[in-house]
Amino acid sequence: MLSDCAENLVLIGFMGAGKSTVGRLLAKETGRYFLDADALIESAQGRPIPSIFKENGETFFRSLERESAEWLARCVRGSVISTGGGMPAVVERLHAMGRVIYLQLPFEEIMARLGPEERAKRPLFQNPDKARALYETRRALYERQADIILDARMSPRAIVEAVLRQLD
Numbered sequence: 001m002l003s004d005c006a007e008n009l010v011l012i013g014f015m016g017a018g019k020s021t022v023g024r025l026l027a028k029e030t031g032r033y034f035l036d037a038d039a040l041i042e043s044a045q046g047r048p049i050p051s052i053f054k055e056n057g058e059t060f061f062r063s064l065e066r067e068s069a070e071w072l073a074r075c076v077r078g079s080v081i082s083t084g085g086g087m088p089a090v091v092e093r094l095h096a097m098g099r100v101i102y103l104q105l106p107f108e109e110i111m112a113r114l115g116p117e118e119r120a121k122r123p124l125f126q127n128p129d130k131a132r133a134l135y136e137t138r139r140a141l142y143e144r145q146a147d148i149i150l151d152a153r154m155s156p157r158a159i160v161e162a163v164l165r166q167l168d
């Protein structure tokens with residue numbers, strides 16, 4: 001049974017940190033719907049993120065991302081929301097969307113987890129050196145916005161259990 005309009009839980013973290021996998025499980029365990037901000041943008045645009053980047057550029061994508069965050073904060077409750085890795089860089093107050101949970105993962109682990117197919121879906125993960133530099137600039141942004149920080153090297157189940165303990 002889905003719970004009534006509970007506070008949203010917002011997952012942040014770098015590409016490949018496991019936000020969608022953990023998010024689905026967390027949603028199931030807490031009686032919330034799972035929403036993926038990137039998937040909302042793709043569905044509204046009718047095209048995948050690489051095409052948006054290619055055809056309209058990153059600045060345009062960021063404006064869509066900001067718009068989706070504003071809508072989520074205004075209109076959505078009772079959900080687990082997975083954000084794109086760059087959302088904390090363009091949205092100042094993620095708290096407006098709900099409780100913010102940062103999945104923290106070392107860059108080496110991210111590299112190991114993201115195979116060629118997964119990298120192809122991510123325009124900003126085409127060059128590993130550039131991705132590492134981006135990772136370094138993002139760390140402080142994630143930490144600053146997080147209510148809860150979790151080590152994402154744990155299994156999705158262990159992460160969800162840790163979140164549940166911290167929500168009590």
Ligand code: S3P
Nearest residue numbers: 014015016038084085086122123
């Ligand atoms: C991005 C992360 C991606 C997606 C876009 C840009 C980023 O989402 O929003 O490719 O700037 O880190 P994931 O974190 O789900 O891969």
